Amino acid sequence: MSEYHADSQEFRYIGKPVKRNDGPEKVTGTAVYAGDIVLSGMLHARLLTSPYAHARILSIDTLAAEALPGVRAVITGEHGSVKVGIYMQDKSVIATDTVRYQGEIVAAVAADTVEIAREAVSLIKVEYEPLEVLNDVREAVKPDALLLHPHLGTYAHSVGVFFPEPGSNIANHTRIRRGNMEEGFKQADLILENTFEQNQVLHVPLETHVTLVQWGVDDQIKIWSSGQSPFSVRDLFSIAFEIPRANIEVNIPFVGGGFGGKAGIHLEPLVALLSKAAGGRPVKLTPTREEECQTLPCRQGQVARIKTGCTKDGRIVAEQVEILWDAGAYADYGVNIGRASATSACGPYHIPNICVDAKTVYTNHLYGTAYRGFGHPEVFFAVERQRDLMAKELGMDPTEFRLKNLLYPGDETITGELITENTGSPDTCLKRAIELVGADVAYTEAEKAQMAASGKLRGKAAAVLQKAPAMPTWSASSALVQMNEDGSVRISVSGVDYGQGTYTILRQIAAERLKMPIEDVYINKSVITPLSPYDWQTVASRMTSICGMAVMEACDDLIKQIREIGGVALRASHHEVEFDNGEVYVRQNPHYRIAFGKIAMGYVYENGNAIGGPLIGRGKAIAQGLSNLDEHTGQGKAALDWTYGAHAVEIEVELATGDIEVLQMATVIDAGRVMNEQLLHGQIVGGALQGLGCTFSEVLLHDDQGRLLTRNFTDYKIPTFKDMPRTVYTDVVETPQLDGPYGARGAGEHPLISVTATVANALANATGVEFHDLPLSAWRVWTKLQEQKQQEQQQQESQE
Amino acid sequence: MTTLPLHLTVNGEVYDAFVSENATLLTLLRDVLGLTGTKEGCGAGECGACTVIMNGLPLNSCMVLALECEGAEIRTIESEYQNGQLSNLQQAFIEHNAFQCGFCTPGMIMSARALLEANPNPSRDDIKEAMEGNLCRCTGYDSIIAAIESVGVSAP
Numbered sequence: 001m002s003e004y005h006a007d008s009q010e011f012r013y014i015g016k017p018v019k020r021n022d023g024p025e026k027v028t029g030t031a032v033y034a035g036d037i038v039l040s041g042m043l044h045a046r047l048l049t050s051p052y053a054h055a056r057i058l059s060i061d062t063l064a065a066e067a068l069p070g071v072r073a074v075i076t077g078e079h080g081s082v083k084v085g086i087y088m089q090d091k092s093v094i095a096t097d098t099v100r101y102q103g104e105i106v107a108a109v110a111a112d113t114v115e116i117a118r119e120a121v122s123l124i125k126v127e128y129e130p131l132e133v134l135n136d137v138r139e140a141v142k143p144d145a146l147l148l149h150p151h152l153g154t155y156a157h158s159v160g161v162f163f164p165e166p167g168s169n170i171a172n173h174t175r176i177r178r179g180n181m182e183e184g185f186k187q188a189d190l191i192l193e194n195t196f197e198q199n200q201v202l203h204v205p206l207e208t209h210v211t212l213v214q215w216g217v218d219d220q221i222k223i224w225s226s227g228q229s230p231f232s233v234r235d236l237f238s239i240a241f242e243i244p245r246a247n248i249e250v251n252i253p254f255v256g257g258g259f260g261g262k263a264g265i266h267l268e269p270l271v272a273l274l275s276k277a278a279g280g281r282p283v284k285l286t287p288t289r290e291e292e293c294q295t296l297p298c299r300q301g302q303v304a305r306i307k308t309g310c311t312k313d314g315r316i317v318a319e320q321v322e323i324l325w326d327a328g329a330y331a332d333y334g335v336n337i338g339r340a341s342a343t344s345a346c347g348p349y350h351i352p353n354i355c356v357d358a359k360t361v362y363t364n365h366l367y368g369t370a371y372r373g374f375g376h377p378e379v380f381f382a383v384e385r386q387r388d389l390m391a392k393e394l395g396m397d398p399t400e401f402r403l404k405n406l407l408y409p410g411d412e413t414i415t416g417e418l419i420t421e422n423t424g425s426p427d428t429c430l431k432r433a434i435e436l437v438g439a440d441v442a443y444t445e446a447e448k449a450q451m452a453a454s455g456k457l458r459g460k461a462a463a464v465l466q467k468a469p470a471m472p473t474w475s476a477s478s479a480l481v482q483m484n485e486d487g488s489v490r491i492s493v494s495g496v497d498y499g500q501g502t503y504t505i506l507r508q509i510a511a512e513r514l515k516m517p518i519e520d521v522y523i524n525k526s527v528i529t530p531l532s533p534y535d536w537q538t539v540a541s542r543m544t545s546i547c548g549m550a551v552m553e554a555c556d557d558l559i560k561q562i563r564e565i566g567g568v569a570l571r572a573s574h575h576e577v578e579f580d581n582g583e584v585y586v587r588q589n590p591h592y593r594i595a596f597g598k599i600a601m602g603y604v605y606e607n608g609n610a611i612g613g614p615l616i617g618r619g620k621a622i623a624q625g626l627s628n629l630d631e632h633t634g635q636g637k638a639a640l641d642w643t644y645g646a647h648a649v650e651i652e653v654e655l656a657t658g659d660i661e662v663l664q665m666a667t668v669i670d671a672g673r674v675m676n677e678q679l680l681h682g683q684i685v686g687g688a689l690q691g692l693g694c695t696f697s698e699v700l701l702h703d704d705q706g707r708l709l710t711r712n713f714t715d716y717k718i719p720t721f722k723d724m725p726r727t728v729y730t731d732v733v734e735t736p737q738l739d740g741p742y743g744a745r746g747a748g749e750h751p752l753i754s755v756t757a758t759v760a761n762a763l764a765n766a767t768g769v770e771f772h773d774l775p776l777s778a779w780r781v782w783t784k785l786q787e788q789k790q791q792e793q794q795q796q797e798s799q800e
Numbered sequence: 801m802t803t804l805p806l807h808l809t810v811n812g813e814v815y816d817a818f819v820s821e822n823a824t825l826l827t828l829l830r831d832v833l834g835l836t837g838t839k840e841g842c843g844a845g846e847c848g849a850c851t852v853i854m855n856g857l858p859l860n861s862c863m864v865l866a867l868e869c870e871g872a873e874i875r876t877i878e879s880e881y882q883n884g885q886l887s888n889l890q891q892a893f894i895e896h897n898a899f900q901c902g903f904c905t906p907g908m909i910m911s912a913r914a915l916l917e918a919n920p921n922p923s924r925d926d927i928k929e930a931m932e933g934n935l936c937r938c939t940g941y942d943s944i945i946a947a948i949e950s951v952g953v954s955a956p
Contacts, residue, residue, distance in 0.1 A: 023894035026902030029837020029877035036836040206841045206903040256903030289842040499900025685940035713846035721928040
């Protein structure tokens with residue numbers, strides 16, 4: 001066991017620069033991802049997908065494909081009609097009689113090689129009858145709109161949590177009501193209404209949803225998946241196929257990015273059916289990038305209408321928000337995005353009179369799912385744009401306006417949760433972000449003259465953000481901390497570390513709790529459901545907080561056993577036993593110590609007598625105290641914890657091209673407690689740049705027939721090295737979370753939220769051009785600048 | 801599919817293989833030679849995850865036919881780890897937290913290696929220019945630049 005030297009500071013490992021533990025395998029290329037796994041007898045799968053956004057399937061002829069040598073299985077909707085889902089079971093494994101988006105799976109082939117499978121797919125003949133396409137969420141929500149899911153009322157879903165409206169395209173309608181809207185707007189001196197729009201965007205994990213399944217004898221199912229949610233895959237698979245959970249083994253090796261898009265269940269049932277049809281041989285499906293773009297789900301689109309009432313002195317008295325979510329063809333996971341967005345629909349502001357309607361609406365677009373931030377990046381584009389526009393109307397500084405209306409201790413959120421001193425501090429985050437980029441410092445006349453001369457206008461702005469984990473009230477984690485023979489420990493959890501650094505932070509927590517050298521704290525780096533303890537899903541920035549609490553409890557359980565067995569070995573009562581640095585001793589006699597290794601598997605006396613046995617700590621944690629929200633008012637406990645934050649930016653707009661460069665960007669998060677600064681910095685910088693991608697270039701475009709135009713990296717651009725802001729600042733506020741491990745709360749998703757609004761506000765400050773939609777691509781900005789110029793000219797001419 | 805003989809050197813080792821006419825260098829590396837460190841992100845030369853060094857130059861191995869590599873010298877991520885030692889770039893990537901999910905990392909390191917061989921002391925702008933073809937969705941690139949800079953000859 002390596003030597004540990006006690007630190008004089010309060011913590012040994014919490015907040016210390018511990019390096020991530022997956023480095024050597026990731027930098028050498030030896031980390032095994034699902035796509036690297038090869039099994040004996042393994043077949044390769046290819047997909048046939050729909051060329052139409054909406055069509056009836058009249059016939060499918062698979063005879064020629066089946067006859068091709070080397071083809072071992074061909075399946076269609078006939079074999080894959082079972083519905084699988086997490087919140088709203090509206091999607092079958094393979095399209096049956098109708099396709100509802102272009103890219104939807106219509107048939108699949110398993111063959112000896114990828115080439116044979118691809119050729120077989122080309123031999124499948126499908127006859128379609130194209131149907132009317134719902135290409136716009138505003139059309140889809142109209143009462144007389146074509147119904148995409150006429151059987152919505154029969155779909156299994158979480159009752160009392162989601163509220164579908166059968167007979168419409170609304171898969172869920174979450175309402176929040178507080179106060180009295182009529183009275184509220186009566187008190188207002190100024191009412192401002194705006195509509196904000198955002199198209200769908202893609203997650204873009206560098207590794208696609210690779211899936212390998214063997215449907216073995218006696219319905220023993222083995223799955224290897226690039227997924228975020230091993231136990232949800234097991235659970236949902238079990239429900240859909242009526243196979244016992246214990247028969248289903250889900251393996252999650254290293255995962256090449258998720259961003260929410262690999263939460264829930266995806267291709268596992270399809271590949272399982274192929275394996276079954278191929279007589280139980282293992283089948284691997286590696287989706288192409290095009291399939292990842294057009295067949296696997298995206299982030300939902302949004303149209304948000306906000307009507308805000310304000311007094312003259314800048315107090316928000318009423319706000320009405322209607323959010324239409326473009327769920328696309330299916331809303332299985334999507335309904336919870338609508339619900340989450342409703343709980344956050346007014347941002348971290350204290351507003352007495354509230355009316356929120358969030359509707360998850362079916363269209364014939366690619367279907368949406370969880371995406372980093374889960375509804376919030378979209379909502380905060382609308383909310384934080386609206387705040388700047390309102391401040392402008394009031395003639396008030398936007399920061400002053402925000403500070404006046406933010407939530408402070410004693411206030412209640414829109415769902416009726418009390419804000420306390422420990423909830424977090426959005427105002428501190430905002431002020432700090434502004435300070436970092438000097439967003440409150442006005443440009444001098446000389447600077448303005450220089451900008452005018454160069455044709456490059458600069459602008460600054462800031463905005464706040466918030467998010468709570470969006471998850472069921474019962475979402476839980478568990479952890480095992482087992483002692484090895486040498487007294488080191490290994491942690492087992494079923495949260496997946498696809499790069500966030502979860503495993504490193506959990507090691508820090510265990511080392512801190514067990515007061516032992518972190519080099520002696522190991523963690524299993526892959527999850528195997530029959531061996532790993534249960535966890536609901538790796539989502540919602542919940543790993544540090546909930547899984548962290550489970551690891552703490554497991555350590556405490558282990559400590560109890562260490563004291564008990566250590567006490568027997570030391571001939572002392574358990575309460576007299578202390579431990580440190582991997583050794584136990586009696587408190588009053590610290591010089592005589594027994595190494596953990598001596599008690600790890602049982603203590604052996606000199607005469608051979610043995611006591612105890614292998615030491616295993618177990619721990620669990622659940623989202624304590626959450627409640628379902630009232631169907632009519634939305635009141636209830638929606639948030640386990642709120643993480644607040646803010647961004648500030650300075651941008652430069654080139655008038656001749658419309659191109660925007662981010663000169664400075666500051667992101668400040670109230671993380672409760674910084675567990676590992678380098679990892680948190682990595683989350684913030686990465687998340688913020690993903691947010692800039694959504695700001696400048698990332699957008700899914702459909703043609704007038706609802707067919708996706710942006711299906712690859714040529715047409716869908718994510719940020720490159722050259723799209724980084726010139727200067728990036730990150731900082732943290734630490735308002736301890738009372739029920740978080742060492743005060744920590746989640747921060748993985750938050751850096752992405754409000755980036756779009758902050759930049760759009762800065763663009764307005766720089767040029768006067770007000771965007772109510774995205775992206776702020778050069779051509780769209782340039783076009784608006786031209787329109788602005790023409791309007792100014794016309795005004796000038798009419799004055800003359 | 802016709803297969804044809806191919807002779808090449810990969811990571812200093814000589815290989816004689818039979819490959820199909822339409823097989824890419826990436827397929828050869830991963831599926832024939834079992835060198836799975838090189839990853840496929842898009843299969844269209846857009847993401848750089850499959851970057852290897854061929855005769856001293858970095859390229860997307862998904863865009864090169866295996867048969868074009870007759871007599872070539874290829875280096876993949878597996879060449880960076882020698883005699884049980886991580887290379888300077890590999891150590892720097894760990895030191896600077898220059899990866900998260902790790903899927904783009906092999907390609908990143910090979911692009912960075914090719915850059916450092918051509919320009920041992922690259923500036924931030926040189927790094928951005930040379931690495932623009934390598935996409936990373938996780939890190940925001942900042943830490944990758946810091947890692948590469950730290951290996952440059954003038955690094956402190």
